[in-house]
Amino acid sequence: MVAVAQHPNITLMTYCQVEKIEGFVGNFKVLIRQKAKYVDHQRCTGCGLCWESCPSHVPNEYDLGLSLRKSIYIRFPQAVPNKPVIDWEHCRHLNEGSCGICQEVCPTDAIDYHQEDEILEKEFGAIVLATGYDLYAGEAAPAEYLYGSHPNVLSGLQFERLLSATGPTGGEIICPSNGKEAQRIVFIQCTGSRDEAKGKSYCSRVCCMATAKQAHQVLEKNGGAEVYVFYIDIRAPGKAYEEFYRRSVQEGAVYLRGRVARIYPRGDSLLVYGEDTLLGRQVQVDADLVVLATAMVPAAGWEEMSLLTGVGTDKDGFFAEAHPKLRPVESFTSGLYLAGTCQGPKDIPDSVAQGSGAAAKVLALFSIDEMELDPITATVDEGTCSGCGSCLLVCSYGAITLEQIQEEERGTTAYSQVARVNEAVCQGCGSCTVSCRPGAMNLKGFTNEGMLAEVDALWL
């Protein structure tokens, strides 16, 4: 993270959103919304007086609700950039005009309640989409697992926050309900993954290893702890993965092959009923904490991003690569690349590999000054075009404009309107050719004559 912030060739634009993407490979024009931070980051030194003084408390998204933060905040102490923003939805001053403490205490006069969103226009030759994932938390877990209704049932990522030295407990594994150290922890695999009826049909790929790692960490921190893992099967197909999983088993994690049927609250603890299909019998485990390995889903906002970029998705919302084996980091739009979990569930080594893969594609593009484009584009026969504009309406790429042309005929000047195609923007989809009633629009490489000849060859 620090390497990124310090790199002279990288401009970090945090708290920003893409509003619009126009253009084509080598020539993208992007509108970016810089959301108002209400803090002048040129003046701010990141001293922290403002967030220490802020009187309002809101659930901390970074700790997934396990702690509180202030309305003026940084995500975590090592955040990059290490300067705060004001969450306007919860700020007392921005909503009610009261308070104003952060402005009073700021020694550099950096608080600016009048800051507004800014729209910036920038030009790029290539774009990499690396928008990531979310966890399919609440909705995915069956109601009988008590997620959301019992404080000691957590998602895998919430449990990571408990383990973390920067987390709400400083790395102590304690039960949210009573603050006592958790001695008996049950992990449930494939919650929402590999379950078409109650969640997603696919395997999320990281949970087996993430759970093995969490089990190891529990046993490392507390040798006396009891760790149980309910699983369907163990998927550890990476370099040193199987060995890592074995190590957790040897350290004492008890793996039970079977599903959990139901969890009952009993005071502060939880009674977990499941089955062990290897022994062929029902099991009952008394737990202090239950951790659910929930499915990976595309990060919120994937629908908007798909519309903005024109990159399609699969049935689950993951961005579609141009070819599953041969072009895994390319989209169907030239100059627009995909990397990481926005393309499908994957772990850190695979995400990093794709990040580098997409960078290699960008660098290959940047190694040339001019690029050849696909010549299969629409063309207009201006003599036949009636200027009706129906092609304009069906073009998804904004490649067609109507223009006035001037014709000299027998000494008089006549004006007419015709369609014009921007060859660099046209993707050769052919929608305009079928919408054109006079037949003036034709697609190079897929001419109306050629297509009809194909049909004739079949039927005549």
Added chain:
Amino acid sequence: MRIGVFICHCGTNISAAVDTEKVAKAAANFPHVCYADHYLYMCSEPGQELIVNSIGENELDRVVVASCSPRLHELTFQKTLERAGLNPFMLEMANIREQCSWVHSRQREKATAKAIELVRMAVAKVSYNFPLQRPTVSINKNALVIGGGITGMQSALDIADAGYSVVLLERDNTIGGKMSMLDKTFPTLDCSS
């Protein structure tokens, strides 16, 4: 007009369901077809050599390759045509794998008949093809990476290390993404900061 037709077996992917020799024989009689042949893997080096040599020997000006989906090998065969001195857009592909042999694997006779029809259509279409030239555009050498998680950071660093300017855009107020929420990461147990 001199058209050449090349039928691919794709190992047994196509030839198990389609009688490729019969398709080649039928294609030889289609209008303007001067040469028709079949081979085990048309995309392989010897397969492409067969196409290049046949273009030269028979003075072909248009080519139909009946094999897999153009999504897989259209570019491959366009380059083959270029090597033989033809405009790459004088190529048509008939998809007799995904749209024929794979979906009619137990109906050899019908699959063969369908493959012949698909080739007949491609031959008719290629008759109307004309050479196309690729337009060129200049390349702006600034990159945008959307998403400041581990993947976006890696991408941005690699592009920046090569000497190009990168904007790393993140909707949150810090980079790091989900990775920064993890305590240690498997299998090496590194920290995530």
